[in-house]
Amino acid sequence: MGWFVRIIIHGTLFHGALSTLRPVISYRALEMGLAPGWLGVFSAALSLVPLFVAIPIGRWVDLHDERPVYLAGSAFLTASAFGLTYAYSTWAIIVCSIGAGIGLILAMVAAQAMVANRSPRASFDTRFGMFALAGSAGQLLGPLALSALAATDPATLTVPAFIGTGIAATGSLIALIGMPAPQPRPQRSGGTPAPGRHRPVDVLRAPGVTPAIASSLIVLASIDMIIVYLPALGEERGIGATTVSLLLAVRAAASVVSRAFLGIAVARRGRHSVLVTSLAVSAVSVAVLTAPLSPWALAIALAVAGLGLGIGQPLTMAWVADAAAPEARGTAMALRMSGNQLGQTTLPLLAGALAGGIGVAAVFATFGAGLAAIAASLRRRR
Numbered sequence: 001m002g003w004f005v006r007i008i009i010h011g012t013l014f015h016g017a018l019s020t021l022r023p024v025i026s027y028r029a030l031e032m033g034l035a036p037g038w039l040g041v042f043s044a045a046l047s048l049v050p051l052f053v054a055i056p057i058g059r060w061v062d063l064h065d066e067r068p069v070y071l072a073g074s075a076f077l078t079a080s081a082f083g084l085t086y087a088y089s090t091w092a093i094i095v096c097s098i099g100a101g102i103g104l105i106l107a108m109v110a111a112q113a114m115v116a117n118r119s120p121r122a123s124f125d126t127r128f129g130m131f132a133l134a135g136s137a138g139q140l141l142g143p144l145a146l147s148a149l150a151a152t153d154p155a156t157l158t159v160p161a162f163i164g165t166g167i168a169a170t171g172s173l174i175a176l177i178g179m180p181a182p183q184p185r186p187q188r189s190g191g192t193p194a195p196g197r198h199r200p201v202d203v204l205r206a207p208g209v210t211p212a213i214a215s216s217l218i219v220l221a222s223i224d225m226i227i228v229y230l231p232a233l234g235e236e237r238g239i240g241a242t243t244v245s246l247l248l249a250v251r252a253a254a255s256v257v258s259r260a261f262l263g264i265a266v267a268r269r270g271r272h273s274v275l276v277t278s279l280a281v282s283a284v285s286v287a288v289l290t291a292p293l294s295p296w297a298l299a300i301a302l303a304v305a306g307l308g309l310g311i312g313q314p315l316t317m318a319w320v321a322d323a324a325a326p327e328a329r330g331t332a333m334a335l336r337m338s339g340n341q342l343g344q345t346t347l348p349l350l351a352g353a354l355a356g357g358i359g360v361a362a363v364f365a366t367f368g369a370g371l372a373a374i375a376a377s378l379r380r381r382r
Helices: 003-031 037-063 066-086 091-116 121-151 158-176 198-204 209-237 241-260 263-271 269-287 294-323 328-359 358-382
Strands: none
Touching: 003 037, 003 066, 003 091, 003 121, 003 158, 003 209, 003 241, 003 358, 037 066, 037 091, 037 209, 037 328, 066 091, 066 158, 066 269, 091 121, 091 294, 091 328, 121 158, 121 198, 121 263, 121 294, 198 209, 209 241, 209 269, 209 294, 209 328, 209 358, 241 294, 263 269, 263 294, 269 358, 294 328, 328 358
């Protein structure tokens, strides 16, 4: 089995597990009778510790090999998913969330560096589009499985859901066993810094890296916000868990479609134009969720949001991989992930404060405004 096929299989199972884990944590919090502000705390816990390990991991990958880090990421997610089955205190949920976050950062830095290092530069947009499409497929299948489980009206939804995420995470781990070794690195010229010698600040100074990281931050935070707060919005509006899970699946399915045609869109319109348009469309559709819409109208708004948000992640991956020096791609991807984790750490706390003080709808309005601001900023930079 080829290395890229393994990455696609892993991405589908890994993101399927993770995208199910996030809303199920929300439902566990609701089962425990916790206030909506705790949802932001749990989401931030999933991101806080990984924020500190991302860059060292990226530099290690530049110096060594992506494969051990990749395996460790799936192992962390597997342990966290099974651990959450028995987590009925806030501290236990926080600890398991941290473990899942470490698994995410390890697996994604390794995977993105592997795609960048083993792919021709001309195929970056297409390869990262397919890589992100696998993640979207997992984000589609996970909520669909959760919806099917909720439809059976089990005595408790969260226990079998967490067990299912653990099984999917285990499958992602198995997919990586036997991953082919990378080709030997080419000999460096005398003036080229050794792998791992590139300082993070030097990587950030490369043209395009910083705006790509900012775009990635707001896009991923918006996706996470939808996953975490849609169950709470459903609770406020009397929408059941089965319908909410289907709505999450609609968003993921739309992202699958947009990522499947990403290479064609970039070839015709250019990377910058496609990214700005996708951010603007996402801003409007996320903000619309604040209105008292019917489930069918919510599905349409989430489908449009999925089309826009689905493009942001693979485009910024390709942008960063293209801008970074080949021997510093692990560090560059780690910086991108650090930006993502920073957004996932701070923005959920803001969202939790808004949800607790004003209401869940205010969260969607705030993220819609953030997406619009980034789109306007990128348009001015052109």
